[in-house]
Amino acid sequence: MNITAALSRGPKTPFTLETITMAPLRDDEVRVRLVAAGMCHTDLVSKAGMPAEPGAVFGHEGAGIVEAVGAGISGVDVGDKVLLTFRSCGQCHACAQGTPGYCDAFVALNSSGLRADGSVTLTQDGKPLRGSFFGQSSFASHAIASQDNVVVVDPETDLAAVAPFACGFMTGAGAVVNVLAPDPEARVIVYGAGGVGMAAVMAAAALGVRTIVAVDLSEERREAALALGATAVVDGRSDDLVKLLAEATGGGATHAVDTTAVPSVISSAVAALAPQGTLVLLGLGAPEVTFNVMDLITSGKTVRGCIEGDADPQVFIPQLVRWHAEGKFPLEKIVRHYAFADINTAMADSVSGSAIKPVLVFDEPSAR
Structure with missing residues (x-):
């Protein structure tokens, strides 16, 4: 046809x-x-x-x-x-x-x-x-x-x-729900407030996480992240970014998501993790990044990749549709x-x- x-x-x-x-x-x-x-x-x-x-x-x-x-x-x-x-x-x-x-x-x-x-x-x-x-x-x-x-x-x-x-929103939301699985007391940082990052913010909010920080260069996107459930936002161009994030989270992120694939952002994200914190990488971009391996070893930090939110679409997509119907995932914004x-x-x-x-x-x- x-x-x-x-x-x-x-x-x-x-x-x-x-x-x-x-x-x-x-x-x-x-x-x-x-x-x-x-x-x-x-x-x-x-x-x-x-x-x-x-x-x-x-x-x-x-x-x-x-x-x-x-x-x-x-x-x-x-x-x-x-x-x-x-x-x-x-x-x-x-x-x-x-x-x-x-x-x-x-x-x-x-x-x-x-x-x-x-x-x-x-x-x-x-x-x-x-x-x-x-x-x-x-x-x-x-x-x-x-x-x-x-x-x-x-x-x-x-x-x-x-x-x-x-795809995109399943990836961001799935990284939070299926990989990080934060509890309400977790401290979540999301780097990059594009579609995938916004999905991560909404998923964390849907799970009842009380500290959700979004990092982005755009003031408009930072404001949008606040409307979707972020409790604080930080300009990615800020001097002393790691210090600002430590202050915003009260000691660093227990859980973090990077959607930027920018090496310098990923390095900062690792540094901004609290001891035993986990960073999930979602962005497609630079194939190499440098960070302090001794920091990972001595602080018990984890850095891992994630494809499609580690989700089974037949199970996870209907869950996201239900969340949307219940007003817990306001992607229309x-x-x-x-x-x-x-x-x-x-x-x-x-x-x-x-x-x-x-x-x-x-x-x-x-x-x-």
Whole structure:
């Protein structure tokens, strides 16, 4: 069938809305009509690193309505509201442990541009395109997904509101809930008040943590973090940042999240940990960072990475949707909607930082 997709033809070119062809549905696949799709930093990083040919369709925070299901699909029906998340094999050790973000086949299933068997889901004029991005390629009117990356949500769910739960917000919230698991007396610092960092702030607030400090360069974002549950904010440019954070937390962070991937920020975050504190790294960026190893050893500090919030999307996404319905996760305060046709404006606003979390809305004449 023919669909409309936002095609990327190189790192320096804008997206163009074009008609392309979607492959017939297989027995183990689901076809979804997109209602909304979040724009994530990973989409932009991937676009920046992708060659011009053969053309690619990104998007990995899709939300929509199921239009068709293959004969081998169970638990997903036509008409269901769903969020589309990352793919996993369901068979390796990580998947069996409930942490599919570390799936042995993660790269092949999510960033190869192909189905697992090497076939393509998207073509144009008979020529293959790179699709199946995170098992979906949801910057399009329709997407093909699989049983493992389709999460059915409540029929009353506002899909345009919760689309970011499919990846970015699941990552930030999951790092807090699943990895750090702070109690109300914990002292949490979040570095970087973008979408992922804001999700970490909201998750800590939802857990009842009484000391939540957000660090960012932007005054607007610091103010937004306060509206989402942060109890204090610190300008990341401040002199003596570690001292200020010690004062704000009453002795340093017991738990911390870095979303910036900036080496100097990570070094400061390690220094600002209280003894036996834990820092979780979420940002994609510089591959190397320097910090004081003796400080880790003598203070019992922990630094660890985290993919997709160590979450099982089939369990964690519905939890986030419930929190939103209960008013515990007010992501609408930082989400900005754009019509699908305005995808390049959304990208520019994301890059400039003027929009914390852009979400594309389909079949809408203008942004809302």
